[in-house]
Amino acid sequence: MANLTITVDEDVLRRARIRALExxxxxxxxxxxxxxxxxxxxxxxxxxFAEIGELADAAQAGSEGTGRTWTRDDLHRE
Structure with missing residues (x-):
C-alpha cells in the first residue's frame, strides 16, 4: 500500500472524524x-442511488404536492 498526504482545513477534518465515528x-x-x-x-x-433517493425525498407527489396518491394495495394488484 502507498501513503498519500493531503492538506485539508482543520475544521473540515474535525467534522469528518466526528462523522466517521458516528x-x-x-x-x-x-x-x-x-x-x-x-x-x-x-x-x-x-x-x-443516493442521488435518486435525494431526488425522491425532495419530490412532491400527488395532487397539489400533498403526498402519494396510491396505497400499498394499489401496488400489489394483479
Whole structure:
C-alpha cells in the first residue's frame, strides 16, 4: 500500500472524524474507498442511488404536492 498526504482545513477534518465515528468507520478507510471508486469508474452505483433517493425525498407527489396518491394495495394488484 502507498501513503498519500493531503492538506485539508482543520475544521473540515474535525467534522469528518466526528462523522466517521458516528458511522463506525475511519476517515482513512472512507477516503481509500472513495479514491478507489473514483479511479475505477468515476461514478459509483451507490452515488447514483443516493442521488435518486435525494431526488425522491425532495419530490412532491400527488395532487397539489400533498403526498402519494396510491396505497400499498394499489401496488400489489394483479
Amino acid at each position: 458511522r463506525h468507520e475511519s476517515v482513512n478507510a472512507y477516503l481509500a474507498r472513495t479514491l478507489e471508486r473514483y479511479a475505477d469508474s468515476g461514478v459509483s452505483a451507490r452515488a447514483v
